[in-house]
Amino acid sequence: MSNEVVVSIRNLTKRFGKTVVFEDVSLDVHRSEVVAIVGPSGAGKSTLIRCVNRLHPFDEGSLQVLNHQLNKGSQFPSKQVLNDIRTRVGMVFQTFNLFPHLSVLENVILAPIEVKKVPRKQAIQQAMELLDMVGLSEHANKYPKRMSGGQQQRVAIARALAMEPEIMLFDEPTSMLDPELVGEVLDAIQRLAKDGMTLMLVTHEMQFAKEVADTVVIMADHRIIEKGPSREVLENPRTGRAQAFLKRVLNPVHATELEREVAVGHGGGR
Amino acid sequence: MHIVGLYISPIAIGALKDLILTILSTLLSFVLGILFAAGRLYGHPVIKLVIGWYVEIIRGLPAILQLFIIFFGLTQIGINLSPLTAGLIWLVAYGTGYAVEIFRSGIMDVAQGQREAASALGLGRWITMRKVIVPQAFALMLPALTSFVVLQLKNTTLLYLIGYADIMYQARLGADATEAPGTLYLMAAAAYLIMSLVIGRIGYRLEKRATAYR
Ligand SMILES: Nc1ncnc2c1ncn2[C@@H]1O[C@H](COP(=O)(O)OP(=O)(O)OP(=O)(O)O)[C@@H](O)[C@H]1O
Ligand SMILES: [Mg+2]
Numbered sequence: 001m002s003n004e005v006v007v008s009i010r011n012l013t014k015r016f017g018k019t020v021v022f023e024d025v026s027l028d029v030h031r032s033e034v035v036a037i038v039g040p041s042g043a044g045k046s047t048l049i050r051c052v053n054r055l056h057p058f059d060e061g062s063l064q065v066l067n068h069q070l071n072k073g074s075q076f077p078s079k080q081v082l083n084d085i086r087t088r089v090g091m092v093f094q095t096f097n098l099f100p101h102l103s104v105l106e107n108v109i110l111a112p113i114e115v116k117k118v119p120r121k122q123a124i125q126q127a128m129e130l131l132d133m134v135g136l137s138e139h140a141n142k143y144p145k146r147m148s149g150g151q152q153q154r155v156a157i158a159r160a161l162a163m164e165p166e167i168m169l170f171d172e173p174t175s176m177l178d179p180e181l182v183g184e185v186l187d188a189i190q191r192l193a194k195d196g197m198t199l200m201l202v203t204h205e206m207q208f209a210k211e212v213a214d215t216v217v218i219m220a221d222h223r224i225i226e227k228g229p230s231r232e233v234l235e236n237p238r239t240g241r242a243q244a245f246l247k248r249v250l251n252p253v254h255a256t257e258l259e260r261e262v263a264v265g266h267g268g269g270r
Numbered sequence: 271m272h273i274v275g276l277y278i279s280p281i282a283i284g285a286l287k288d289l290i291l292t293i294l295s296t297l298l299s300f301v302l303g304i305l306f307a308a309g310r311l312y313g314h315p316v317i318k319l320v321i322g323w324y325v326e327i328i329r330g331l332p333a334i335l336q337l338f339i340i341f342f343g344l345t346q347i348g349i350n351l352s353p354l355t356a357g358l359i360w361l362v363a364y365g366t367g368y369a370v371e372i373f374r375s376g377i378m379d380v381a382q383g384q385r386e387a388a389s390a391l392g393l394g395r396w397i398t399m400r401k402v403i404v405p406q407a408f409a410l411m412l413p414a415l416t417s418f419v420v421l422q423l424k425n426t427t428l429l430y431l432i433g434y435a436d437i438m439y440q441a442r443l444g445a446d447a448t449e450a451p452g453t454l455y456l457m458a459a460a461a462y463l464i465m466s467l468v469i470g471r472i473g474y475r476l477e478k479r480a481t482a483y484r
Contacts, residue, residue: 053390086392097387101405101483110401111391143483163391 001033001214006066006167006198007052013060014047021047022222024061031166034199036209036230039219040245045202046094048219049169052200053089054082065089066166087115090160094172096152098144098159104131105140108159116163123162130158134188150181157188168192170201186212206249210234218242273453277444281454284437285461288426291436292465295361296419302362303369308399310374321370328367334428336360341432353434357426365422372418376411377403409480416473420466427462437461 007029014021022044029035037045050056052065054077063070066088068081076082099107108127112118118126131137134154144152153173160168170189174182186208193199193212203209209216209230216233218226226233226242237243310321328336340363341356351359380403388398430439441458445451 055386055389083392083394086390089390091387091390093383093387093390095383097381097383099384099387099402099406101409111393114397114401115392115394145484159391 002031004031005029005064006031007200008064009048009052009061010063011061012048012051012058012063014044014051014056014058020222022219022224025219025224026061027217027224027227029167029198029200031198032196033215034193034213035201035215035217036213037200037202037217037219038204038206038209038245038249039225040248043219044222045219046171049091049171049200049202052167052169053085053091055091083115087163088165089167089169090163090165091169092153092156092160092171092173094176096144096149096156096176098152098156100144103141103143104136104147104155107144107155108162111159112162127158127162130161131155133191134158135184148181149177150184153177153185154188157185157192161192165197167198167200170199170203172202172204175204204249206234206246218245220245273444273448273450274457277440277454277457280440280444281437281457281461284435284440285465287434288423288436289465291358291361291426291429292419292423295358295365296422298362299365299369299418299422300415302366303373306366306370307373307377310370311377312395325367325370328364333364333425334431336364337428337432353429353432356432357429357434361422361425364425365418368418368421372411372414373407376407376414379410380406405480409477412473412477412480416470416477419469419473423462423465423469 005028007027009025009027009029012025013023025044025048027035037048039045047056051058051063051070054065054070057074058070058072060072062072065085068077068085070077070081070085077085098104099110102110105124105127108130109118109120109123112123112126113120128137128140131140134157136151136154136158139147139151139155144155147155157173173189174185177185182205186205189199189201190208190212199213201209201213213230215227216230217224218233218237220241225239225245226237233242234246237246306321306324309317310325313321337356337360340360341351341353344351344356384402384406385398388402393402426436427438429436430442433439437458441454444454448454
């Protein structure tokens with residue numbers, strides 16, 4: 001992790017109509033830092049990382065991504081700025097979102113050819129290297145729907161990497177997968193982390209977050225309730241709300257009672 | 271039996287004319303339909319409104335009335351169209367009204383996640399449309415498009431009402447001139463049926479190919 005801040009989120013507020021998704025969220029992400037974002041469903045984790053590559057606009061605060069200042073409101077940034085952000089920030093979705101009518105290889109080469117104007121031959125060569133890296137080079141000519149979820153998600157990772165991004169956003173990349181397929185995807189992500197990629201990762205895999213992330217952010221009740229070095233946050237959370245959440249994910253059956261008490265004690269749940 | 275022999279070639283020629291009109295009007299309706307659908311989805315609010323009205327008018331008015339307005343109605347303001355021209359204009363106008371809605375719903379039915387994935391990769395709107403949305407929408411739409419072509423084929427029967435010499439016209443002529451209207455209308459029916467079946471078959475083949483990835 002370097003000192004260079006590549007994503008700077010300051011007092012960010014996001015609403016859908018009247019509903020507040022999150023309020024007053026601040027977070028700095030440094031180059032090569034791995035940030036895991038955890039928290040209960042509906043906390044706004046997905047929405048937050050989707051603001052970073054401007055899939056969503058935001059309502060208040062400021063957001064700086066790779067030296068581009070994004071303005072609040074629904075007005076899109078200029079074409080060049082948007083394009084620069086979208087090419088330098090990659091994203092992997094919970095539901096893979098591969099293009100089903102294109103083969104694995106075509107999925108990976110589409111954006112480099114169309115956006116970066118990479119010659120086809122070179123794009124294919126680069127794609128094959130990436131597919132090799134995620135262990136799928138022999139599946140290059142298959143259609144996505146013919147593959148397992150874990151394989152599809154690894155293709156999605158290769159597709160995003162083909163744009164040579166500096167930052168990768170992951171939105172619960174393993175939560176749609178059968179348990180036995182989770183490992184192969186986490187391995188691929190861990191490799192990226194080792195290679196110095198900047199990662200913002202929404203996940204429910206606490207063990208993975210603890211081992212791979214530098215920083216863990218816990219979101220709940222429309223805000224960040226705790227953030228810090230991953231071990232510290234996950235092993236010794238300071239706030240009661242964070243303790244209750246972690247207890248619940250680590251020990252799902254017994255903790256709901258405690259969480260309810262704590263939430264009430266803090267002046268209301270959701 | 272000699273009636274069949276006598277009328278088979280006029281009916282076959284009529285069928286060919288109907289088929290050509292169907293193909294031509296279908297192609298033009300598809301082109302306009304795609305443009306209008308894009309306009310209705312992404313255009314200026316005024317464009318959206320105008321296309322919306324257009325669709326309502328085409329779908330709301332009886333087909334024959336539309337045809338008569340174009341062929342007979344327009345003569346009042348000095349526009350005299352031949353039956354062929356009037357027929358083609360109507361088939362395209364009518365077909366476009368329906369095609370817009372087929373294309374629009376096809377485009378909308380492509381999952382939102384596909385657009386987001388394209389955006390996240392930096393693909394522009396036009397490329398996304400061409401490489402991601404339309405190919406998938408096309409596969410979704412093929413059954414509706416096949417029915418559309420058959421509908422257009424059946425619509426050509428109406429053109430005999432403005433004097434266009436198609437199958438229906440020939441069958442009617444024969445029915446009046448001979449004692450065998452049943453035979454003649456059956457011949458016309460056979461011609462339409464064969465063409466519908468062929469169109470359906472082609473549509474099915476295309477659909478199979480377009481959805482091979484599923
Ligand atoms: N497009 C939208 N329109 C309206 N409300 C939305 C939209 N997207 C999300 N929301 C709402 O915003 C809130 C936060 O959603 P978000 O998906 O960011 O939560 P999350 O923390 O990612 O949850 P999960 O763990 O379930 O994915 C939810 O209450 C959701 O209903
Ligand atoms: Mg989410």
